[in-house]
Amino acid sequence: MSSALSRQEAKSTPPRLIESGVYARIVRDLRVAALTTGEIGQIAGVKERQVHNWAAGSSRPNAPARDRLLELAYIVGELQDVYTPEGVDIWLHGRNRSLNGQRPLDLLVRGDFPTVLHAVERLKTGAM
Numbered sequence: 001m002s003s004a005l006s007r008q009e010a011k012s013t014p015p016r017l018i019e020s021g022v023y024a025r026i027v028r029d030l031r032v033a034a035l036t037t038g039e040i041g042q043i044a045g046v047k048e049r050q051v052h053n054w055a056a057g058s059s060r061p062n063a064p065a066r067d068r069l070l071e072l073a074y075i076v077g078e079l080q081d082v083y084t085p086e087g088v089d090i091w092l093h094g095r096n097r098s099l100n101g102q103r104p105l106d107l108l109v110r111g112d113f114p115t116v117l118h119a120v121e122r123l124k125t126g127a128m
Helices: 002-012 015-032 037-044 048-056 063-080 085-093 104-109 113-125
Strands: none
Touching (some): 015 048, 037 104, 063 113, 104 113
């Protein structure tokens, strides 16, 4: 009976609100992984206020910000397969030998997702 109500509620909920909820969940999950809203904004290329709006479900990211946000969520998800939230925090904010001493966070802010993802993939396979 409750699943029927859930389906009915989903039908009556405007698609825009459903989609906004996805971005709110992504922001919440990234915050759990020890990223601040300011850091998420820097990586997505928007102001911190915009990240708060996504988290509240009052707006959605534009295409470039959306793409960067989804890349970040993927990388953090991959890291969570290896580390606890504290470990993810340390890995993102600390200097990394496999990245020539650079901090992964700094590379993400610059939009260098492939380099960071490659380091994460090597980490997951034990190549580091």
